[in-house]
Amino acid sequence: MSCDWELRYQTGDSPWDKGGPHPELADYLKTHPLSGRVLVPGCGPGHDVRAIAASGAEVVGIDIAPSAIELSRKHPAVGRERYELADLFALPASHEAAYDWVWEHTCFCAIDPGLRGNYAKAIASVLKPGGHFLAMFYLNPDREPGSNEPPFGVSESELDALFGASFELLEHWVPSRTHPGREGREQLRLYRKRA
Ligand SMILES: C[S@@+](CC[C@H](N)C(=O)[O-])C[C@H]1O[C@@H](n2cnc3c(N)ncnc32)[C@H](O)[C@@H]1O
Structure with a gap:
């Protein structure tokens, strides 16, 4: 898998590289x-990183693929963004409780579903207490039945079970704008890490 x-x-x-940030993220910001x-x-390729950096935050984009990091770094800086080659499941200790926000978009759906518990632990570990997890979940990607390739869909009840212990769900909604083909297939969730 x-x-x-x-x-x-x-x-x-x-x-997945649409040449720009998720339209709903751009609107939200x-x-x-x-x-x-x-x-x-x-x-x-860092499109979301740069959109968030342009809105004023200090942003760290991580990716496990060296070519993704190279692509990201080719873009002129727009603010306080940087990119690191790193595995979300083996982050250096410097990332622990280091962030006020995590933005998720097509990383969760890309990982092996058997690693979702580890994903939830990794997100909880990088956030400060009270930090926010803003996540665009791809609930039902258009896949052949039985497909063994990402993107992997997820149900709302699975999300509740995965994140409910460490996070309080503040809001959730269907994005009003998205990339063509994803209409009605996503849900944006805003969580706060429990103290
Ligand atoms: C479907 S792509 C989405 C990329 C980006 N979020 C976007 O929307 O353009 C999934 C990305 O997750 C990265 N990835 C997969 N497993 C990872 C891991 N364990 N740690 C960090 N990045 C990972 C892949 O290299 C890939 O760039």
């Missing part, structure tokens, strides 16, 4: 600019 992300970038097989330190796991 694992995916060779580096190979996908090297062969140009990266259909106009009225809710993020502040403090923000982590973007699985940042890919």
Whole structure:
């Protein structure tokens, strides 16, 4: 079930790269600019990182694929953003309780579903107490039945079970704008890490 992300970038097989940030994130930032330190796991080419940095926050994008980090770094800086080659599941201790916000977009759906408990622990561990987890979950990607390849969908009840212990769900909504083909398939959730 694992995916060779580096190979996908090297062969140009990266259909998730839409050339810009998630439209709902861009809209959200106009009225809710993020502040403090923000982590973007699985940042890919970094479009969301730069959108958040442009709104004023200090942003760290991490990705496991060296080519994703190279691509990100080719873009001119827009603010206080930087990119690190790192595995979300093996982060250096310097990331622990270091962030006020985590922005999730197509990283959760990319990882092996068997690692989702580890994903929830990793997000809880990087956030400060009271920190916010803003996540665009891809509930039901358009996949062939039985597909063993990402993106992997998720149910609302699974999300509740995964994040309920460490996070309080503040709000959730269906994005009013998204990339073509994803309409009605996503849910944006705003969580606060429990103290
Ligand atoms: C579907 S892509 C999405 C990229 C980006 N979020 C976007 O929307 O353009 C998933 C990304 O997660 C990265 N990734 C997968 N597993 C990871 C891990 N354990 N730690 C960090 N990044 C990871 C991949 O290399 C890839 O860039």
